[in-house]
Amino acid sequence: xxxxxxxxxxxxxxxxxxxxxxxxxxxxxxxxxxxxxxxxxxxxxxxxxxxxxxxxxxxxxxxxxxxxxxxxxxxxxxxxxxxxxxxxxxxxxxxxxxxxxxxxxxxxxxxxxxxxxxxxxxxxxxxxxxxxxxxxxxxxxxxx
Numbered sequence: 134x135x136x137x138x139x140x141x142x143x144x145x146x147x148x149x150x151x152x153x154x155x156x157x158x159x160x161x162x163x164x165x166x167x168x169x170x171x172x173x174x175x176x177x178x179x180x181x182x183x184x185x186x187x188x189x190x191x192x193x194x195x196x197x198x199x200x201x202x203x204x205x206x207x208x209x210x211x212x213x214x215x216x217x218x219x220x221x222x223x224x225x226x227x228x229x230x231x232x233x234x235x236x237x238x239x240x241x242x243x244x245x246x247x248x249x250x251x252x253x254x255x256x257x258x259x260x261x262x263x264x265x266x267x268x269x270x271x272x273x274x275x276x277x
Contacts (some may be wrong), residue, residue, distance in 0.1 A: 142272075158176070169219045177202055180215070180275060181272060182270055182271070187241065189243035189244075190216055192242055194210045203227045203228040206220070216269050216270060217272075219268075221245065221264070221266070223264075224226070224250060224262055226247070226262055230252050230253070231251060233248045235248045235249065244268055246266050247266075248263070
């Protein structure tokens with residue numbers, strides 16, 4: 134016979150497995166848009182703009198792409214430069230999944246290229262919403 138604590142966990146997992154997916158996702162999301170904006174701001178470090186935005190960066194020089202929210206991606210480059218890209222519009226699911234994929238036949242990422250949200254659905258990576266890149270603005274993170 135199962136111990137009461139284990140039995141309760143198993144029953145909760147069964148109930149969760151039977152719950153509709155939108156209900157599960159809604160339970161994980163911030164309750165209101167203001168809370169979502171506050172969570173996004175907390176994940177987006179303050180940055181000082183170092184100059185005018187440029188239209189392209191070299192893909193081979195990207196060391197890391199850091200998704201900050203549904204609208205902001207920081208591209209950290211080899212050599213220490215960072216470019217902040219504010220997408221042309223909100224990209225549904227980007228801030229939640231925090232990963233992108235893209236296709237390019239050249240060694241550049243340019244505005245208005247489309248990047249896609251990389252979703253993990255049932256352990257299978259899948260392409261999600263497509264969103265257009267904005268200008269690549271050179272920034273420096275503000276140390277507090």
